[in-house]
Amino acid sequence: MFHKVLIILSSALTVASAIGVLVTKDIVRACIFLFFSLFGVAGIYASLGADFVAVTQIMVYVGGVVILMLFAVMLTGGPGKESAGSKGYLLIPMMGNKITFGFGIFSGLVLLLTMAKITKSVIASVTISEVEGFASTVERIGSLLVSEHVLAFEISSILLLGALVGAAMIARPRKNV
């Protein structure tokens, strides 16, 4: 029961917040919606038995990336608004124009079709097993990270270092501008 409630709640939160990101006029609100959406994704992870991934999602994404974005919004002149139209798709704020909107919808449809085609056989063959409680995955993930995926693990550390240095380099104010 708890499991089903978790799934429904987090799914609803995720989807609703994602659509909120899409339609809100205010960039700060978009960030807040993103916050909730990512939180919902963490719940979905938890419902799939991936407790470690869920916790990481909350810590890194919700605690780090979204806060970073809020800072960026504030550093770049605060919440900016763009005028929205009065009806139809124009209600959705900050849309480019009809063409972009049409393309977006079209692309989504194509993707839906494609995904349905590809995943149909997989879904048909899946045997839905009972959830075997919440056995901790931390230990196994840890050993996987340093055995099978150790190369990617090490490379990601270099990537993070590079991103750190690069971000500092790029954002540093220069006198000659």
Add this chain to the structure above:
Amino acid sequence: MDYTIGTVAPILLFPLAAFVINAFIGRKLPRQGDWVSIIGILLSFGWSARIFNDFVFGHYSSDYYVHKVFTWIDLSYGDFPFQIDLGIYIDNMTAMMLLMVSGVAALIHIFSSFYMKGDPRYGRFFTYLSLFTTGMLGLVLSENLLSVFIFWELMGFCSYSLIGFYYEKEEAGNASMKAFMTTRVGDVCFLLAILGIWSVVGSVSFVDIYNHLASGAFEGQVAILGIPLASFCAFMIFAGTIGKSAQFPLQVWLPDAMMGPTPCSALIHAATMVAAGVYLSLRMYPLMEAGHLTTFIAYIGAITAFGAATIALIQTDIKAVLAYSTISQLGYMVLGIGVGSYNAAFMHLITHAVFKACLFLSAGSVIHSLHDHHTHGHVQEMPRMGGLRKKMPYTFLAMACCTLAISGVPFFSGFVSKDRILGDALYWGITGHHAHWYQAIPPILGFAAAFLTAFYMCRMMFLTFFGEPRDKELYEHCHKEKLSLNRNIPLLLLAVFTLGVWYSGSLTGQGKVKVAGDRYEWFSTLIEKPNTSNFREYTKEPFGLKDTRGTVHFEKSHYDPSHGLSEEEAHHVHTAHNIGAGLSILVAFLGIFIAFLMYIRKSMDPGFWVRTFHRWNKALKEKYYFDHLYIDVLIQKVLLTVNRLLAAFDMGVYDRFAIDGMASVNRWLYKAANFFDNFIVDNSVDLTGVSVKFLNVASRTVQSGKVQFYFMVLILAVSFYILKISF
């Protein structure tokens, strides 16, 4: 002893590491990093000494060698093997060369810290010295011709940098260019030889070459125009030697090489650069024999020895005398190779390296102490020296030993080695059974050169150290020499090793006086011509961290006074050698005596000889017109004429007919096109304008620079692609 990466590679890596350290952070180190180079070469000397110890005191066998390889490049495909190995080939010759090169280079390094002191590019000099020594040590250790070539070129570069070290002076820059270009002629030939050998052997390893020579793979192979391949390869390798060891006719670069600082001259003339050429010829001696090239080699060596000695007679620059004596002595080595005196040629290489290094360092010591207060430069001209014996007793002592050695006075090293070469040449050319009439000239030239050598070396000594000071002011300003670690100790150490007893237990060099028991002729015992049939069955050993060889026990070699010949032949050989020894002692003392008469007793007037042979004198001053030949005739006349001819062809034929002809055709076409233009094209131009405008709008929209548009196109493209493969 194990021959692994840990025991062999450090010889090469210590100087290399010193080079790298000095090249990058040398300026920030105290004393500009000279101690890094010195420690590097001293450590290298230590490791070399271990190998020398193992070979000479451990195994003591002329057949013993170590050959280890690892794969460098492997591009084999199917049945086409293409594999290049790198590795080490160490035999007695290599062991001795290693000890000589690292030892002499170490002393030169130490002396440089005295000589170059206060130079604005002090640190850079040591950087080059380290790289230079690395090149020579690597060349000596190499097991194949390709890596020899690599280190050979490395040394070429270093000599270029060192000769042009004072690049502010125009002559220095020209001299370095000349040295580089002249040796390049030989290098190209060497590369051709490598290719030729590869075509037969499929490898350039020394051992593989010996193996194929023994199995007769070179027989019947023809290079071009009916020239046997063995002769072709042998000649090309010898051409490399001619370039590197400054033999006739490519000797022109070596005298100019003294433009560099004196320690680097010592390094080039003694231990490293010029020795490399002779070393290569010795290594490839079986090929030279198979190519029937020995007579040619003997002639080249004799001509070089004699010609350079004559030029040295009239030089007034102390370093120029030494430079020409180097060429002359290298000629002796090549003569030794040509007459089959393998052992003595190599011994002369070692002894010459020691005494020539000492001579150059002594000359450096003299030059350094003579400072002209008017021009603020060092003085190298002998006419301004004289009487320096009292000011510089230690330098005098060292230089006197070396002069006696190079002149061929008994009990000194030069006598031991040069006398053997001359004895062998005498046997080969005149008294031997197989001597043809045309073989008589090299030995005669050799003895004549020995006489001249004794004369001009003593002339240099007498002009520099004896008599009255000819330039009083210079003499007064010269400080009295004090015994110092980095000035005199290297000289005196080298001078000690000019004694013949180190190289041959018999003091006369004839195997007659035995002083060290069974091993009194260790040099002759250990160095033998490579017996190619010994290499018929061998397996390559991997060069790694562990020694995989089983313990090899060789029978200890013994000295054979009859050189493995029959009783009668040996008698002939000994007779020739006794005559040769007597003759060479005679000419040496004659030369010294005449120099004594001319420059000390003054009872003979040098001016008389100059006046009598004034045309010869002029030729000698112009160095037999070789510079004239190369620069004024070969380059200015021949190459420039060809150049002009090509230019004339360009202007006269190509320009007039091709270009101008094209122009007239074009003019005609232009008229036709003009008509076409006016009536047809003009009307379509408007259409073109419209279409361009249309395309412009289209492409401007696509190239909007808006990221979102690009992203949209991307998504669409990917979507259609997936759609295509999914349905």
Add this chain to the structure above:
Amino acid sequence: MFGLAWYLGIGFVLFCTGITVMIARKSIVAILIGIELILNGAAINFVAYSKFVTQDLDGHIFPLFIIIVAAAEAAVGLAIVIRFYQIRETIHIDEATQLQS
């Protein structure tokens, strides 16, 4: 009911939303937000497949790396946004047309 299809559906919704945000919004920060949504949609798929199909933990590793890459990308991206703001005093994407020439 809550099988694989459910999770794939949620991932799909996130993905499409992200793409629409990326195409339609005119603020650079909003575009970055869209990227985050796309990444999360993909990550959900990984975990769902690992739960229902492969039954092992390899699928849990990928979301971790996705999170790492997203963090790095957000750091660099936002640095670029700030730099862009310093130069142009706006974060409107249509101002960034240097690619044109």
